[in-house]
Amino acid sequence: AQKITQTQPGMFVQEKEAVTLDCTYDTSDPSYGLFWYKQPSSGEMIFLIYQGSYDQQNATEGRYSLNFQKARKSANLVISASQLGDSAMYFCAMSDSNYQLIWGAGTKLIIKP
Amino acid sequence: DVKVTQSSRYLVKRTGEKVFLECVQDMDHENMFWYRQDPGLGLRLIYFSYDVKMKEKGDIPEGYSVSREKKERFSLILESASTNQTSMYLCASTPPSSPYEQYFGPGTRLTVT
Numbered sequence: 001a002q003k004i005t006q007t008q009p010g011m012f013v014q015e016k017e018a019v020t021l022d023c024t025y026d027t028s029d030p031s032y033g034l035f036w037y038k039q040p041s042s043g044e045m046i047f048l049i050y051q052g053s054y055d056q057q058n059a060t061e062g063r064y065s066l067n068f069q070k071a072r073k074s075a076n077l078v079i080s081a082s083q084l085g086d087s088a089m090y091f092c093a094m095s096d097s098n099y100q101l102i103w104g105a106g107t108k109l110i111i112k113p
Numbered sequence: 114d115v116k117v118t119q120s121s122r123y124l125v126k127r128t129g130e131k132v133f134l135e136c137v138q139d140m141d142h143e144n145m146f147w148y149r150q151d152p153g154l155g156l157r158l159i160y161f162s163y164d165v166k167m168k169e170k171g172d173i174p175e176g177y178s179v180s181r182e183k184k185e186r187f188s189l190i191l192e193s194a195s196t197n198q199t200s201m202y203l204c205a206s207t208p209p210s211s212p213y214e215q216y217f218g219p220g221t222r223l224t225v226t
Contacts, residue, residue, distance in 0.1 A: 009153070035214075043122075045203060045217035091155060100146075100171070101215060103155035 002027045004094050006104035013082050014112050020067070021077040021107050023092030033095040034075040036066065039106075040088045048090075051075060087111045116140070117218040119204055125224045132191040134221050136204030142216070143209050145187035147171075147179065150201040150220070162187055194225045 003026045013019040025034065036048040051059045051066045059066045067076040075094075079086055092104040120135035136145065144163055148156040148171075158171030160179040168179050176198060180188040187206075191198055201222050205215040 004155075006155075037217075043201065043220040043222070045205070045215075045220075047214055047216070050214065093156075100158060100161065101156075103148075103157075105153050105155045 004104035008107045010108040023075045035093040036077045037091045038088045119218040134189040136187045138206040142206035144207040146205040147189045148203045
């Protein structure tokens with residue numbers, strides 16, 4: 001069965017430091033996608049970054065990068081130079097062959113000034 | 114920009130009431146989804162729809178039904194609300210050109226007393 005695991009329920013990070021949010025996945029499909037979403041306290045889900053299973057290079061979007069290690073089935077999100085506005089819940093998700101997303105439980109990130 | 118709206122941000126209902134949660138998207142997306150979000154459980158798919166009048170059960174459809182009479186509108190119905198349906202409900206849509214990336218509404222926090 002497909003599954004997403006986020007082992008860090010919460011993290012505190014000092015402002016301007018880099019932070020890595022862990023995500024491991026399990027699937028038998030050769031074709032899949034991996035996503036990260038941010039959910040601020042206001043509640044809306046904001047798409048951050050996408051990695052396809054056949055992509056050779058790690059995805060990057062501004063300060064966000066996805067550290068994709070296929071053999072280890074991990075898709076960690078790296079945020080460089082963290083900012084106070086990065087404080088939020090972060091969700092890792094994986095798409096299945098029916099285009100549905102399977103979600104992890106989330107990690108609450110708090111950036112300390 | 115894609116816009117997904119939900120009828121209410123906060124809703125309080127009594128046990129046994131019939132509850133309607135409305136979701137509207139303005140970008141002619143074919144795929145629409147209803148999730149509920151609970152702490153520690155991430156997002157769980159309730160129902161989704163690939164087209165008008167089409168609906169498919171997600172992972173937790175019990176106690177819910179849906180309606181999609183128009184392409185832009187996807188309604189979630191709680192026939193007889195119960196306290197265990199107290200949750201955050203999120204609607205999402207995806208275009209056919211990018212079936213993986215989901216655009217979310219702001220969420221409805223439903224409390225059933």
